[in-house]
Amino acid sequence: MSQFGAIDKLAVSTIRLLAVDEVSKANSGHPGAPLGMAPAAHVVWSQMNMNPKNPDWINRDRFVLSNGHAVALLYAMLHLTGYDFSIEDLKQFRQLGSKTPGHPEFELPGVEVTTGPLGQGVTNAVGMAIAQKNLAATYNKPNFTLSDNFTYVFLGDGCLQEGISSEASSLAGHLELGNLICVYDDNKITIDGSTEVSFDEDVAKRYEAYGWEVLYVENGNEDLEGIAAAIAKAKLSTTKPTLIKMTTTIGYGSLHQGNHSVHGAPLKADDVKQLRKKFGFDSEKSFVVPQEVYDFYQAKIGTPGAAANKKWDQLFSQYQQKFPQEGAEFARRLRGELPANWDSALPVYTPKDSALATRKLSEMTLDKIFNELPEIIGGSADLTPSNLTRTQGAVDFQPPSSGLGDYSGRYIRYGIREHAMGAIMNGISAYGAHYLPYGGTFLNFVSYAAGAVRLSALSGHPVIWVATHDSIGVGEDGPTHQPIETLAHFRALPNIHVWRPADGNEVSAAYKVAIESKSTPSIIALSRQNLPQLEGSSIEKAAKGGYVLQDVANPDIILLATGSEVSLSVEAAKVLAAKGIKARVVSLPDFYNFDKQDEAYRLSVLPDGIPVLSVEVLTTSCWGKYAHQSFGLDRFGASGKAPEVFKFFGFTAEGVAERATKTIAFYKGKDVISPLRRAF
Amino acid sequence: MSQFGAIDKLAVSTIRLLAVDEVSKANSGHPGAPLGMAPAAHVVWSQMNMNPKNPDWINRDRFVLSNGHAVALLYAMLHLTGYDFSIEDLKQFRQLGSKTPGHPEFELPGVEVTTGPLGQGVTNAVGMAIAQKNLAATYNKPNFTLSDNFTYVFLGDGCLQEGISSEASSLAGHLELGNLICVYDDNKITIDGSTEVSFDEDVAKRYEAYGWEVLYVENGNEDLEGIAAAIAKAKLSTTKPTLIKMTTTIGYGSLHQGNHSVHGAPLKADDVKQLRKKFGFDSEKSFVVPQEVYDFYQAKIGTPGAAANKKWDQLFSQYQQKFPQEGAEFARRLRGELPANWDSALPVYTPKDSALATRKLSEMTLDKIFNELPEIIGGSADLTPSNLTRTQGAVDFQPPSSGLGDYSGRYIRYGIREHAMGAIMNGISAYGAHYLPYGGTFLNFVSYAAGAVRLSALSGHPVIWVATHDSIGVGEDGPTHQPIETLAHFRALPNIHVWRPADGNEVSAAYKVAIESKSTPSIIALSRQNLPQLEGSSIEKAAKGGYVLQDVANPDIILLATGSEVSLSVEAAKVLAAKGIKARVVSLPDFYNFDKQDEAYRLSVLPDGIPVLSVEVLTTSCWGKYAHQSFGLDRFGASGKAPEVFKFFGFTAEGVAERATKTIAFYKGKDVISPLRRAF
Numbered sequence A, B: 001m002s003q004f005g006a007i008d009k010l011a012v013s014t015i016r017l018l019a020v021d022e023v024s025k026a027n028s029g030h031p032g033a034p035l036g037m038a039p040a041a042h043v044v045w046s047q048m049n050m051n052p053k054n055p056d057w058i059n060r061d062r063f064v065l066s067n068g069h070a071v072a073l074l075y076a077m078l079h080l081t082g083y084d085f086s087i088e089d090l091k092q093f094r095q096l097g098s099k100t101p102g103h104p105e106f107e108l109p110g111v112e113v114t115t116g117p118l119g120q121g122v123t124n125a126v127g128m129a130i131a132q133k134n135l136a137a138t139y140n141k142p143n144f145t146l147s148d149n150f151t152y153v154f155l156g157d158g159c160l161q162e163g164i165s166s167e168a169s170s171l172a173g174h175l176e177l178g179n180l181i182c183v184y185d186d187n188k189i190t191i192d193g194s195t196e197v198s199f200d201e202d203v204a205k206r207y208e209a210y211g212w213e214v215l216y217v218e219n220g221n222e223d224l225e226g227i228a229a230a231i232a233k234a235k236l237s238t239t240k241p242t243l244i245k246m247t248t249t250i251g252y253g254s255l256h257q258g259n260h261s262v263h264g265a266p267l268k269a270d271d272v273k274q275l276r277k278k279f280g281f282d283s284e285k286s287f288v289v290p291q292e293v294y295d296f297y298q299a300k301i302g303t304p305g306a307a308a309n310k311k312w313d314q315l316f317s318q319y320q321q322k323f324p325q326e327g328a329e330f331a332r333r334l335r336g337e338l339p340a341n342w343d344s345a346l347p348v349y350t351p352k353d354s355a356l357a358t359r360k361l362s363e364m365t366l367d368k369i370f371n372e373l374p375e376i377i378g379g380s381a382d383l384t385p386s387n388l389t390r391t392q393g394a395v396d397f398q399p400p401s402s403g404l405g406d407y408s409g410r411y412i413r414y415g416i417r418e419h420a421m422g423a424i425m426n427g428i429s430a431y432g433a434h435y436l437p438y439g440g441t442f443l444n445f446v447s448y449a450a451g452a453v454r455l456s457a458l459s460g461h462p463v464i465w466v467a468t469h470d471s472i473g474v475g476e477d478g479p480t481h482q483p484i485e486t487l488a489h490f491r492a493l494p495n496i497h498v499w500r501p502a503d504g505n506e507v508s509a510a511y512k513v514a515i516e517s518k519s520t521p522s523i524i525a526l527s528r529q530n531l532p533q534l535e536g537s538s539i540e541k542a543a544k545g546g547y548v549l550q551d552v553a554n555p556d557i558i559l560l561a562t563g564s565e566v567s568l569s570v571e572a573a574k575v576l577a578a579k580g581i582k583a584r585v586v587s588l589p590d591f592y593n594f595d596k597q598d599e600a601y602r603l604s605v606l607p608d609g610i611p612v613l614s615v616e617v618l619t620t621s622c623w624g625k626y627a628h629q630s631f632g633l634d635r636f637g638a639s640g641k642a643p644e645v646f647k648f649f650g651f652t653a654e655g656v657a658e659r660a661t662k663t664i665a666f667y668k669g670k671d672v673i674s675p676l677r678r679a680f
Ligand SMILES: [Ca+2]
Pocket: A156, A157, A158, A185, A186, A187, A188, A189, A190
């Protein structure tokens, strides 16, 4: 006898019609995928372990809608299962200021991650599965299974075509993430029409090649038993992630089902009416939810979920008694708090300390804090020996079968997969338990991950990029590896720290701010070459984002620099001083935090009356808001020994001093208003 | 009897030692991959159809070193086979200003594309294979096979791990690109050590899933016959691209062979010595090339290649006589010239013409020029109906077996693969024959392709991005789809046009400049929403990148805008005029071309004495070099109806006018120097 009956059919129809009604009411959105995937949503959610009244419960099963345009389906599920989404919210779909925006947004209750940009969600989910494995390996004890949740993903053709999902899926197979279950909506349609026009690869075979379990549901439109059987089987696949290839019809039930026209535009009114009728509903009424559907989900999800949550709370309470140290640590992490005085571990330097590459100083910082903060989980996109991201004694996060580490390990070998690394970090962060992921690559290749970095910033995942080799200082590798536009790009993104520290104290400041950030990601750009420890730097000052490093009375000019150009500017100031020209040197390691300081402070750093020359061996395009004139590199770099390349482009103490002199001459006798002054 | 003998072995040893000597002399570089891949280089090059004295011959076989860090191998091959690379050039490896930079650069003779950023090269090669198929289908005639070249690729683990290669390989399988042959250096090592740490997928199975032929060479270190047999078999695979999985030992012959330490650092002196000895060379001498090796390559490649080139020239000469129209067109394309007066096809508008979305105006422009310019080859990353990139009557570029188009088609269904699209366009452009690729996606998702866009700019491939949905004007799709930082990012990149046209004439200007560009790519950002045809715009003026759209005598302020904010600024100027405030409106659709104008012109647009307010509903971060004050959007957008979202952020005529008034007040009585003025 089937485990599914009339109520399930009714629930599925309710989901379908709610999603269609949302789109119709908004006159905007995507009805096609929700119509096809409603049965899967019903079956998957019906067996998920979640407490809609406590969406943050750490051991909930996660659901990620990687095909985020199908969000009307997600809002329908959240409403029906008792999350804080009312019918009124659904009626406000895609309206300004509503709780139901056009794509899923992380801030919303029950929405695990922001999706829409394709391929991100499934990759986030790999991160969530990693976090779960790590949490379980770190805290579970015999008879105390604090963590055992699954992560479910819905994804479509777009997610599978995007390269990021290939990167993530290959890694997930390697990592044996049996806690990850993906349902692929194989509807054979994308916006350009049939998938035959560009996508006829053998997806199942590809995923088997990645080491995944691949299961099939032939009739995803109706076969609830088939879906349930596949999910049950997937849950038994403990050392392989699972892809369920589920064939559906896009826009199922619509007069235009199976056609790409139902993907991204509301159904016509008569189509909606026949759809309601077809599913046994009143053809004239919208947003109808039979009470028995609410009751069903309450019985299936709400009640058992609340009970499971309560049972978990009790278990955790006992755990804290039995394992006070681990319990306290876990509890602290659930509160999202750092250990008291954690930052006393951060290294402090004086000018007597050796000149070192900031990437090396970053390694020294990580060495100090990695063991203090069990929530840190690091890695590199195959540049460990260059990024210097692996701390002393770190254990690799690896499946135990590999013999290369275990799941309690906190160093991830991401492989040469920057984009996936970015989105996996987002997923680890979104998982909760105060996970703090960092990942290393060359600064130039953070650009490969731009799609994921944007979502870190938009969602407020405080992940950390350890971005080494930050300029032409990479030398011989040449222009393919020398960033020019990279910092300007990320500085233009809202809500992100973009650090370029000048010395050890500034590196410590970058990590301090990054780790204490609740909702802002960080990119820390680090030098390959050695830089001196500066007179005048401190963690406190650098943490403000910008500060006066070295001053004189009544300066003629301000040299405003970052990273390797700060010490260069100090040298230039000496050259100028020898000529009787007085220069203040300002270090501006992080635009974001500097902008957050009050106006009085900022104007004390860059006051009226003194011309400001920015000095950064990267594009000048982002400097207009702080500097009157800019010395930078508005062209691609060159392959050669780093000091020779610097010299070639005029980045010497004399070269900076010469431009400072010209800047002073240019502004002589003119009003000099601080670039910080705003008219509105 | 083997086709290979002592001379081949000697040649391979010569290649290996030359590559090692380059790295040792530079004291920088990557010896590992060249040592492993030298036999493959020898075998592949020995049978390639190329004329080292004429590296631009259109029907040459292409060679792409996708693992670009192995460039010492490439320079060795180019030298040995008679390209314009001397031993002295090899000795200057990685030195500033030399002809042998740290990664392959497109400008160099015999270097087909710039590589180094992993995954790009193999994807470029897919573009080259597409171009070849199209060229053959367009111009070949019975007995006149003008085009039949192969594209060979060397690639390593990194290229296969990067998502971009997954995207490209899936598409290449779909497109049945039998002219593409990739040799995978399966050396089981990446920088982080064994590939077991992150990459144990079944690569062969994955490529079979993409529809590729997969062949094996078990001993790539020595088995020349095996490599040759695989290449021969690959050439017979006419409807499938081929991946040859060739097992090698990284750093073969070194004392540290098989270890990741030989990947990216010079071998130690004693190691080099034993290596020379092992290969039968004098252990003390560097850069040794036995004359018989030069002779061998001359006989194998130089002489037959020159003859083949000459034969082709004769064939083409006959072709031009027999098929004067096609012949003249092909010849024109080989000269890199556009048809005379091609631009007369560009649409011109007056203010009486309808308001239209610039994406629609883009479509109308493409409709006019697509058939005029057979070198244009367009496409979209699955957003054809949104990007409006498919012209009337266009034929899809598809394998004939698909029944969906043929290889003479010039519209590529890229699938949801933006990064691959970008790099494929680079490859199509690099192929020659004046191919002009364009590709559509949403502006926000050009960021997914940042790695490829950077290489377009660095290499100077004049590809065109049709980047629609350029702002919060996308409305309901919300912040995941609303660009904020995107234009600032690409404006910060050297050598790229970043257009944001305000109306039809500006759209025509963007295409005119983009198509006439020899070595600068273009991104054309286009609106989803309708915009009016402006009084004062023209193709000629817009082509300058920036111009005075509407003026008044003695303006109090300059409103400096792009795209949809130009007409908004015109409205704001009216609001201001009603209050007696005089505003000049400047449109700045392309920073790049504006910066190229002479100073007198630029200062005539943005003169001293008048405050400039930039108005663009995107980040303000890039506006400092043109504007005193900026009105923009330094936060993420919001989901809602587009007009409501614009209003919410103050982007109304009144909102702009209010900020203009404040700007005027702020500068009252102060020196106002044009932001264009530079101190140096
Ligand atoms: Ca689909």
